[in-house]
Amino acid sequence: MAKINKALLSVSDKSGIIDFARELAKFNIQFISTGGTAGILRENGLEIMDVSDYTGYPEMMDGRVKTLHPKIHGGLLGKRSNPEHVREMKAHNIENIDMIVVNVQPFDKNVLRYGFSLDETINSIDIGGMALVRSAAKNFESVTVVMDSGDYGMVIEDMRKFNGTVSRETNLRLAIKVFETTARYDGLIAEYLKCKSQPGLAERN
Numbered sequence: 001m002a003k004i005n006k007a008l009l010s011v012s013d014k015s016g017i018i019d020f021a022r023e024l025a026k027f028n029i030q031f032i033s034t035g036g037t038a039g040i041l042r043e044n045g046l047e048i049m050d051v052s053d054y055t056g057y058p059e060m061m062d063g064r065v066k067t068l069h070p071k072i073h074g075g076l077l078g079k080r081s082n083p084e085h086v087r088e089m090k091a092h093n094i095e096n097i098d099m100i101v102v103n104v105q106p107f108d109k110n111v112l113r114y115g116f117s118l119d120e121t122i123n124s125i126d127i128g129g130m131a132l133v134r135s136a137a138k139n140f141e142s143v144t145v146v147m148d149s150g151d152y153g154m155v156i157e158d159m160r161k162f163n164g165t166v167s168r169e170t171n172l173r174l175a176i177k178v179f180e181t182t183a184r185y186d187g188l189i190a191e192y193l194k195c196k197s198q199p200g201l202a203e204r205n
Contacts, residue, residue, distance in 0.1 A: 002166045007099035010034040018044045020152040027164040067128045076135040099144040100136045104129045133178045140175035
């Protein structure tokens with residue numbers, strides 16, 4: 001069971017995020033957020049800490065590097081039941097992050113809808129978000145990872161039922177969805193690059 005004390009929210013699809021965050025706030029959760037997500041949550045009266053303030057490092061390289069930091073990934077990957085992990089986290093001032101709410105725009109829709117050039121398409125590939133959800137899903141025993149706004153209700157239902165805690169069953173279900181999503185995402189990128197490297201392949205497909 002994962003007790004939620006700290007959550008990182010960074011979503012491209014902001015549908016439902018305000019109501020979800022308001023429900024989470026009822027459990028006295030500390031919020032960390034980035035960019036537009038932080039802005040819209042603040043506008044709606046929620047108290048947010050920016051990732052750059054949390055890590056002590058600014059966003060870099062046009063936003064390519066913002067959540068790729070030991071204070072973020074250490075907080076997700078550290079095993080609460082492992083004394084050595086706990087010791088190392090304490091030594092390096094890394095705190096547990098118990099939930100992440102992260103989604104990205106589908107790669108195929110980006111490419112098809114906007115007709116991106118190769119450089120623009122490569123630039124649109126999500127790295128930080130995919131790294132976050134994979135780190136969280138790997139440690140699903142302790143971390144809740146939400147990629148789909150359709151799962152907000154299920155998570156809140158668990159937290160109401162279990163006093164601010166998300167069940168192992170729900171966390172495992174959400175982790176499976178993460179790896180299904182990241183596998184598809186990576187497959188689409190590989191297929192796109194393959195077509196670009198072999199122009200005739202696109203016509204045959």
